Amino acid sequence: MPTPRTTAVRKGRTREPILTMSNIGKHFGAVKALTNVDFWVNEGEVVALIGDNGAGKSTLVKLLAGVHAPDAGRIQFDGVDVDIPSPADSHALGIATVFQDLALCDNLDVVENLWLGQELRNGLSLDEVEMEERTWMLLRELSAKLPSVRTPVASLSGGQRQTVAIARSLIGDPRVVILDEPTAALGVAQTAEVLNLIVRLRERGHGVVLISHNMADVMAVADRVVVLRLGRNNGIFNVADVTSETLIAAITGASLSPPMPATPHTDRTPATPDDTPPPEGIVSLVGRGRGRRGSTGGTR
Numbered sequence: 034m035p036t037p038r039t040t041a042v043r044k045g046r047t048r049e050p051i052l053t054m055s056n057i058g059k060h061f062g063a064v065k066a067l068t069n070v071d072f073w074v075n076e077g078e079v080v081a082l083i084g085d086n087g088a089g090k091s092t093l094v095k096l097l098a099g100v101h102a103p104d105a106g107r108i109q110f111d112g113v114d115v116d117i118p119s120p121a122d123s124h125a126l127g128i129a130t131v132f133q134d135l136a137l138c139d140n141l142d143v144v145e146n147l148w149l150g151q152e153l154r155n156g157l158s159l160d161e162v163e164m165e166e167r168t169w170m171l172l173r174e175l176s177a178k179l180p181s182v183r184t185p186v187a188s189l190s191g192g193q194r195q196t197v198a199i200a201r202s203l204i205g206d207p208r209v210v211i212l213d214e215p216t217a218a219l220g221v222a223q224t225a226e227v228l229n230l231i232v233r234l235r236e237r238g239h240g241v242v243l244i245s246h247n248m249a250d251v252m253a254v255a256d257r258v259v260v261l262r263l264g265r266n267n268g269i270f271n272v273a274d275v276t277s278e279t280l281i282a283a284i285t286g287a288s289l290s291p292p293m294p295a296t297p298h299t300d301r302t303p304a305t306p307d308d309t310p311p312p313e314g315i316v317s318l319v320g321r322g323r324g325r326r327g328s329t330g331g332t333r
């Protein structure tokens with residue numbers, strides 16, 4: 034069996050969309066959960082996916098996680114059309130999803146949680162030394178602070194547990210990491226730790242999808258924000274050019290924004306409003322300036 038990698042360096046890549054969803058539709062019986070939704074994630078980019086309760090955020094993510102199949106539309110990974118019929122297929126493509134319940138085993142320690150189901154072996158026995166070493170390496174790379182990797186996760190704080198869940202998702206070296214409300218249950222200091230971790234993920238070159246209801250978190254770490262409302266796109270914004278009031282207005286449907294293209298960009302320079310007419314139904318306030326953090330290539 035191939036050894037799962039904990040770290041990977043892919044230098045010299047350009048910032049390109051890893052994952053593109055176009056015209057996605059999904060209904061559950063009479064409920065139209067998603068209609069004509071466009072969404073994409075670039076390398077080394079944090080995309081916040083926001084919207085009110087029932088807007089369709091979890092449904093969109095579940096299509097990527099292989100939990101549900103879309104009824105309409107197209108999903109492309111590295112420019113190639115893909116189906117994601119199961120969670121195993123999602124994982125194999127390079128998509129890792131950290132759901133809100135984290136699914137950690139409380140009685141197991143940090144190392145055991147990270148490698149559960151993908152243990153490293155040395156002959157017939159488990160290679161505990163190698164697993165522990167790689168765990169430390171990964172946590173160091175993420176600048177994560179844990180008292181010990183041999184502590185049962187039951188004794189860790191909420192933020193530390195989130196850290197373990199995120200670190201575990203990186204085993205196997207996913208290209209896209211999806212985090213569902215990672216700071217929802219956390220205090221101020223723990224939230225800061227998790228936001229810091231998200232920045233590290235971006236620096237490693239992962240495309241990060243952050244589902245959040247917290248505008249402060251979104252403004253702090255996201256590069257781009259995709260707003261869903263009633264199962265449809267209701268804005269794609271560069272964080273550098275938007276206020277949380279505008280985002281809230283887009284969530285609630287109060288915004289009247291100039292329409293903008295919603296095609297994937299290969300760097301952080303947004304297209305100008307006059308370049309291309311937007312697909313119907315897309316509104317956005319993407320500005321003309323570069324994102325706050327410039328446009329350097331991914332670091333992996």
Ligand SMILES: Nc1ncnc2c1ncn2[C@@H]1O[C@H](COP(=O)(O)OP(=O)(O)OP(=O)(O)O)[C@@H](O)[C@H]1O
Pocket residue numbers: 061064065066084085086087088089090091092093
């Ligand atoms: N398995 C399902 N069966 C039936 N309806 C569903 C199912 N999953 C989602 N829905 C419906 O689809 C719509 C979108 O739900 P979804 O969970 O994607 O919203 P959300 O944006 O994640 O909301 P929240 O912020 O409350 O988590 C809702 O109307 C919801 O009731």
Ligand SMILES: [Mg+2]
Pocket residue numbers: 090091092
């Ligand atoms: Mg949800």
